[in-house]
Amino acid sequence: MDNEFIIQQLKEKFPDKVLKIDTSSDMLMMEIAKNAICDVVLFLKNELNFIYLTSLCGVHYPEQALPLGVVYHLHNLQDNILLRLKVFLSDEDPHIDTCVEIFSAANWMERETFDFYGIIFDGHPNLIRILNVEYMDYHPMRKEYPLEDSTRTDKDDKFFGR
């Protein structure tokens, strides 16, 4: 099995759901339509042996029309192929289907992505903040928020040359 075969299989099965294919980086990258991601992941798992969810994380491109991204890394342990799937979402409608039922490991990864970026995974059994405090009212990894806590009073900026 190689990248060509995977692309061909996916194009046959999901003709209009694979939006972009890029082989220039270190692994095959595909952009998938938002409503088809679960079907694609399930197909890859069952038919093409991508049984291992390596990672799932968010990414934020403020300049894009669809700024919020979810990046999946899948691993075919039999043929040793890594695959990167991307889905882009809009700010107004950051909803995407969960894949907890396909991979149990996705549970906390999705919660972390929700915590950091505010991406809502529909159907997730327990979508609450995982790393940050519950009462936090923003999603800190989005680019518009600063690194430091804006409410702090303990460090006087004039001593730090800011």
Add this chain to the structure above:
Amino acid sequence: MEPTIPLYNIAKEPEGYSAPGFFATKLDYVVGLARKNSIWPLPFATSCCGIEFMATMGAHYDLGRFGAERLSFSPRQADLLMVMGTIAKKMGPILHQVYEQMAEPRWVIAVGACAASGGVFDTYSVLQGIDLVVPVDVYVPGCPPRPEQIIDGFMLIQELAANEPLRRRYSPEYRELLASYGIK
């Protein structure tokens, strides 16, 4: 004759007046001596510095030499709260509660840059120094501090314990300090 090395150390007797049959000294000194050499630490190890604390407790460095052989994992019986590692904002209230549960007299040592000041983690989720939630007696710098440094900080606590007047914990200044942290 070769000088013999004693197999064990006996704590030095405090200042006082002695004559055959009796020894008179201040009660403060005696209590201080006892407290100094039997401090029970509560290791509040959250991250990297905790591993260095494990090395400090190990055979090579052996904190037991200073009378701290017995780690007290229950705050009720602990004398010294050793905060080792980053304290996030989520953890702050828990630290405060642990301190509240400890009985007087109690000391706090902030081990490592994170506990002392937030360290390199000047971020939205990290408490910038534990002195925002509990009063601290000794700060040990380093990221992480070497076991020698932790022992040095511990010996400073011993000095504090030995020289503390008995009435300090009842003084209005001390009450005020606790009240400023919201501790009754």
Add this chain to the structure above:
Amino acid sequence: MQQFEAEHKIINPEDFEKNFSTLNLGPTHPATHGIFQNILTMNGETIEDAVQTIGYIHRAFEKIAEWRPYYQITPLTDRLNYCSAPINNLGWHMTVEKLLGIKSTKRIDYMRIIVMELARIADHLICNSVIGVDSGALTGFVYMFEKREMIYDIYEEICGARLTSNIGRIGGFDRDFTPSVIQKIRELLVELPKTINQFENLLMRNRIFMDRTINVGSISAERALNYSFSGPCLRAAGVDYDVRVMNPYSSYEDFDFTIPLGINGDTYDRFCVRQEEIKQSLHLIKSALENLPVGAYHMDVPEFYLPPKDKVYSEMESLIWHFKIVMGEINVPVGEVYHAVEGGNGELGFYLVSDGGRTPFRLHFRRPGFIYYQAFPEMIKGSVLSDAILTMSSMNVIAGELDA
């Protein structure tokens, strides 16, 4: 008399069996080695359910990484899995090198293998000795920690720090191995196996230890894969996935070593797999040291590798590079890269997105501990409380890695 009886609730044994109690384990519990909270629903001594809360030392690594130049991210990676910090450091350096498209020389690769395997030994020593402590055997801990200091001494010789090592640089090492480093490693290769034998004699075939650990916290290979386990925990379940073999980095393909596997995926198997991995790591260090090629200890990448200090004071070009590197004025190519190394706990991945700026646009750490710790409730369901503690320590969950 009638009234008195009515006031008191009469407990009959059947009700008693149905009443579940709630036990709050953590966040600061001596048996949890770090700060994780588990709210257990107990039926007597048996665990019915567990709810985990994590994030008590969330330090926002991924956010900091977006604000720091590349070389300043190395100290952050130290604090991920601080028991095996050099693996994280070198993994990050290799990720950046992969993005830049530079190929390291064999000498650097072999030096990296030596350092990474030392770190793996240090990591497994902590984990296994702590399993001993949690099952009531403190002696092994004292034995192992004495010898672990030898590894710290070697780190100190190489980079000057003990725990959070910040070892190496992007493009190689900051200095060569001195003769005393080589000598200390050789000493370790002689001394450590003796201690490991002692330790194994204490625990490996110890009736009490075996009773406490066999069939405790077991997980099947299928479930483990579904939970994306990696490292010793996955191999204990019988899946031979090791990044060092599957996707060799840093010339691991030059070496001949065995990947130990377990059968049941229980605590005892995890213990044995780690024990065997320590021996394999010693073997790897030995063969890397024997075949260590001569040559430079760093590559020629002036954009990232700081020039020698004496040249900074005497040569214009070196001064410019020094200034540019320290001020973070180096631009890197646009691109995306995922690089994984076999960390102490499993596949430690770095997903790096660069937009050509001075800092990463996005850096995601794939932290093995974070991913497999979520299987903990499933592994302890139906077992007793003391087994849950052992299961947790055998999973070697490190709080820094868990919460990032």
